[in-house]
Amino acid sequence: NPGKAWAVLNIYADKQGIVKKGNTVRIIPETNPENAFTGTIDFIEPYYREQQKTLTARVYFNNEKLQIPIGSQITATIFGNAREAWWLPKEAVLSLGLDNVVFLKTNGGFRAGKVSIGVTHENHVQVISGIGEKDSVALNAQYLMDSESFIKVKN
Numbered sequence: 001n002p003g004k005a006w007a008v009l010n011i012y013a014d015k016q017g018i019v020k021k022g023n024t025v026r027i028i029p030e031t032n033p034e035n036a037f038t039g040t041i042d043f044i045e046p047y048y049r050e051q052q053k054t055l056t057a058r059v060y061f062n063n064e065k066l067q068i069p070i071g072s073q074i075t076a077t078i079f080g081n082a083r084e085a086w087w088l089p090k091e092a093v094l095s096l097g098l099d100n101v102v103f104l105k106t107n108g109g110f111r112a113g114k115v116s117i118g119v120t121h122e123n124h125v126q127v128i129s130g131i132g133e134k135d136s137v138a139l140n141a142q143y144l145m146d147s148e149s150f151i152k153v154k155n
Contacts (some may be wrong), residue, residue: 003064007039009076010054018080018118019044025059030073035066041078085118086127093117093125094141102127105136 007027011019021041028036039059048055059076093115094101100117103110115130131137 002070003062005061005063005068005070006042007059007061007074007076009041009057009059009078010052011044011057011078012054019057019078020080024079026077026079027059027061028075029066029068030075031069032067035068037061037066086131087124088127088137089139090120090123090125091140091142092137093127101141102131103138103141104131105138110138 007025009025019041021044023041025039025041026036027039039061041057042060043058045056045058057078063070088102092102094103100115101112102115104113113130113135116128118126118128120126
């Protein structure tokens, strides 16, 4: 029955914490971009599929009036849950592979501090933990990074 359809969304592991069942989704069909519509996430598969790094979510919708061909590609924007966090310019966060650090201002200069990051939006990074309201950080972590140095981070 092509009147009842669903969109399958792939969610990367680092984003799955902010996506929940019931989140609103804006869907733009590749075959007809002017025919965008909204729906809600009805189901998130509770496991990873073999050889994939994403979870799968489904958005069920009534396709009788939309007339989107089954099997069409779509683009989706998920409006996730709000999460308390700080936002910094991308340049202020230095990626060390598995860890991300910022340089925190101290009395005598700067020290590296480990942070947990969330989503990236344009030129900003969401910092979920590792800094507080009264902390000051260097705006450009790359500037303080020396190619000869080894950064030690206290947990």
